[in-house]
Amino acid sequence: MATIHDVAARAGVSPATVSRFLRGQRVRSAEAIRAAVDELGFQPNLAAQSLKSGRTRAIGVVVPDITNPYFAAVVKGMESVSRERGYRLLLANTDESAEREAELLAEMARQVDGIILAPVTEHEEAPLELRDSGVPVVFIDRDLADGESFDAVLVDNLEGGRKAAEHLLALGHTRIAMISGGQESTPGRYRRAGFMEVLEAAGIEMPPELDLIGDFREERAYQLTLALLSLVEPPTAIFTASNLTTLGTLKALHDMRVDIPGQISVIGFDDLDTGPLLRPALTVVDRPMVEQGVLAMRLLLHRFGDEETQDLPRRIVLGIKIIERASTAPPPGPHGPATRRTGRNR
Amino acid sequence: MATIHDVAARAGVSPATVSRFLRGQRVRSAEAIRAAVDELGFQPNLAAQSLKSGRTRAIGVVVPDITNPYFAAVVKGMESVSRERGYRLLLANTDESAEREAELLAEMARQVDGIILAPVTEHEEAPLELRDSGVPVVFIDRDLADGESFDAVLVDNLEGGRKAAEHLLALGHTRIAMISGGQESTPGRYRRAGFMEVLEAAGIEMPPELDLIGDFREERAYQLTLALLSLVEPPTAIFTASNLTTLGTLKALHDMRVDIPGQISVIGFDDLDTGPLLRPALTVVDRPMVEQGVLAMRLLLHRFGDEETQDLPRRIVLGIKIIERASTAPPPGPHGPATRRTGRNR
DNA sequence: CTGAAAGCGCTTACAG
DNA sequence: CTGAAAGCGCTTACAG
Numbered sequence: 001m002a003t004i005h006d007v008a009a010r011a012g013v014s015p016a017t018v019s020r021f022l023r024g025q026r027v028r029s030a031e032a033i034r035a036a037v038d039e040l041g042f043q044p045n046l047a048a049q050s051l052k053s054g055r056t057r058a059i060g061v062v063v064p065d066i067t068n069p070y071f072a073a074v075v076k077g078m079e080s081v082s083r084e085r086g087y088r089l090l091l092a093n094t095d096e097s098a099e100r101e102a103e104l105l106a107e108m109a110r111q112v113d114g115i116i117l118a119p120v121t122e123h124e125e126a127p128l129e130l131r132d133s134g135v136p137v138v139f140i141d142r143d144l145a146d147g148e149s150f151d152a153v154l155v156d157n158l159e160g161g162r163k164a165a166e167h168l169l170a171l172g173h174t175r176i177a178m179i180s181g182g183q184e185s186t187p188g189r190y191r192r193a194g195f196m197e198v199l200e201a202a203g204i205e206m207p208p209e210l211d212l213i214g215d216f217r218e219e220r221a222y223q224l225t226l227a228l229l230s231l232v233e234p235p236t237a238i239f240t241a242s243n244l245t246t247l248g249t250l251k252a253l254h255d256m257r258v259d260i261p262g263q264i265s266v267i268g269f270d271d272l273d274t275g276p277l278l279r280p281a282l283t284v285v286d287r288p289m290v291e292q293g294v295l296a297m298r299l300l301l302h303r304f305g306d307e308e309t310q311d312l313p314r315r316i317v318l319g320i321k322i323i324e325r326a327s328t329a330p331p332p333g334p335h336g337p338a339t340r341r342t343g344r345n346r
Numbered sequence: 347m348a349t350i351h352d353v354a355a356r357a358g359v360s361p362a363t364v365s366r367f368l369r370g371q372r373v374r375s376a377e378a379i380r381a382a383v384d385e386l387g388f389q390p391n392l393a394a395q396s397l398k399s400g401r402t403r404a405i406g407v408v409v410p411d412i413t414n415p416y417f418a419a420v421v422k423g424m425e426s427v428s429r430e431r432g433y434r435l436l437l438a439n440t441d442e443s444a445e446r447e448a449e450l451l452a453e454m455a456r457q458v459d460g461i462i463l464a465p466v467t468e469h470e471e472a473p474l475e476l477r478d479s480g481v482p483v484v485f486i487d488r489d490l491a492d493g494e495s496f497d498a499v500l501v502d503n504l505e506g507g508r509k510a511a512e513h514l515l516a517l518g519h520t521r522i523a524m525i526s527g528g529q530e531s532t533p534g535r536y537r538r539a540g541f542m543e544v545l546e547a548a549g550i551e552m553p554p555e556l557d558l559i560g561d562f563r564e565e566r567a568y569q570l571t572l573a574l575l576s577l578v579e580p581p582t583a584i585f586t587a588s589n590l591t592t593l594g595t596l597k598a599l600h601d602m603r604v605d606i607p608g609q610i611s612v613i614g615f616d617d618l619d620t621g622p623l624l625r626p627a628l629t630v631v632d633r634p635m636v637e638q639g640v641l642a643m644r645l646l647l648h649r650f651g652d653e654e655t656q657d658l659p660r661r662i663v664l665g666i667k668i669i670e671r672a673s674t675a676p677p678p679g680p681h682g683p684a685t686r687r688t689g690r691n692r
Numbered sequence: 693c694t695g696a697a698a699g700c701g702c703t704t705a706c707a708g
Numbered sequence: 709c710t711g712a713a714a715g716c717g718c719t720t721a722c723a724g
Contacts, residue, residue: 003701004702015711017710020709025709043452044702047396051717052703069415072412073413075412088457090434091407247620272619278625362694362719365720394700399718695722698719702715706711707710
């Protein structure tokens, strides 16, 4: 591998001059150096650059599960921005383990210029230590309990929960269940809080047997849905608080041959690839995904002064919308499914 | 940040001794050094280590699209192995662009100890140059035209194509379409070749209007499916050669109100999260995903001597199986859908 | 087992 | 604008 010394020798200048040329400074022998670089196929040694400069040009990205389509999309957005700006992306998966997350962050602190993190819970020490060590951190999707002091890209989970509740109320449901995500995470709490808020304002209280706390995973949602079905009086609608939760619930309803939305309406949080293909097509609360990743990376680079964008807010909260498809409908009447159902369930 | 010198001073030894201790050699002052490391929270500077050793302890992973559930799963497998072994994972996305891929590989060659690559086409120069530069490369999912000389983890695409054809033949189909992936990629070619081979052996020729070449993406599959439907004599079965292809075809059939499998049977390649939830549930050719990633990473580390595993073959080809669900059934008879249909399409 | 020293490939104040 | 020199934080033959 050619070094800067080889280039210097060939171009008849000193290594310092080559270095200056490479950093974009004006030098007299620019042409000769350019030629030498090309002929030798010179590429700077990143380890040497980073040892000298103290900067790694690498960004750590820590997510709970890259196979979750939401995080895959977010990472895609991050990758496109980081590559464009000449940063490398170090990917790490925590498998929803706070312990692994803490280890990863401690390791990464020395190896990257900044970190984008979707924390497992909102009660964590690791990110605080990170901040103390001076590594910029941007949160995505999830926040810390005292999150106000960190940069973050989030969606309006509270509003998402509210809209789901409003949608079900408008259809006439009163016996409504929710399968929430873990309450120690921001999306888990806020989606539930928004949902409850609207129900309560409408004078509907959600009894404990309908207010179920899951973990954002499919298996638990499956089990909880079976529990809902075994109630003396099952709900007429379920709000599932994440894409995997929705899958678990749909599988349970499917296995138990429950008619959606004839017997039970379902509204999910996060669209699925196959959302429009399901029968009935799935009604969901939808949010930007790739865009969140793009913004998070830009926010982080902004901290380094590598992003020209002026006045990016330190916390970005994106809007959320409902996609009404066919899995929600008015509740069944006393003598069976509401007649409106057939019309909606094409 | 504490350096090895700080630790040495505190422990009353030389930096060389600290370095030896950290590398696992026996030293007299082990206890004092351990204490100093803990007290100072010392972590070695990777840039310095890598500058000195010439090794980066980083692996480059280059995939066409991280939001494709197949690649997300593969990357998850890779990440778990690399973290376990103390390697960092650098993720890059090519967006199916051979040009971007070439750039990425050239950059990475200097920055990583090895690369795992899902190449965009089988006719590429970049990986060959990589090999010349001495960086170990392992292919995953896709191969080069002269691939025999590279390590690789693949699935038996030929067999996958064959099994899909056998399944459709066994159901009685004779007018059968396939929407292939790009023929410049190994999976695109082999899946098609296996499929055609079995049809031909059965005396069925696939006319050009049923032998459609897509690009593994959803949009093109959607358009090609519409074309199939506009034929004077549409097929009674379609084999879609990838997960996204399947989505495009299902959406087209759905939009055109085609009854699956009453009018047309569909068998896909790669299962979908929602495969069992679709109505009808989707019949697919299924293959290991996370496991492919795990094996690819182990294969690569093996090249470094970092993986104890003995005798890992240089090329691993994993088996493939069919998951029979409800989207395939016998073709409709002259007077409408086959009667068997109702029974299968629960 | 241990330490002094050289060197990995860059960058950058310093002096010219 | 340019070059000589020091130094980023490690590792490792070399000598003891």
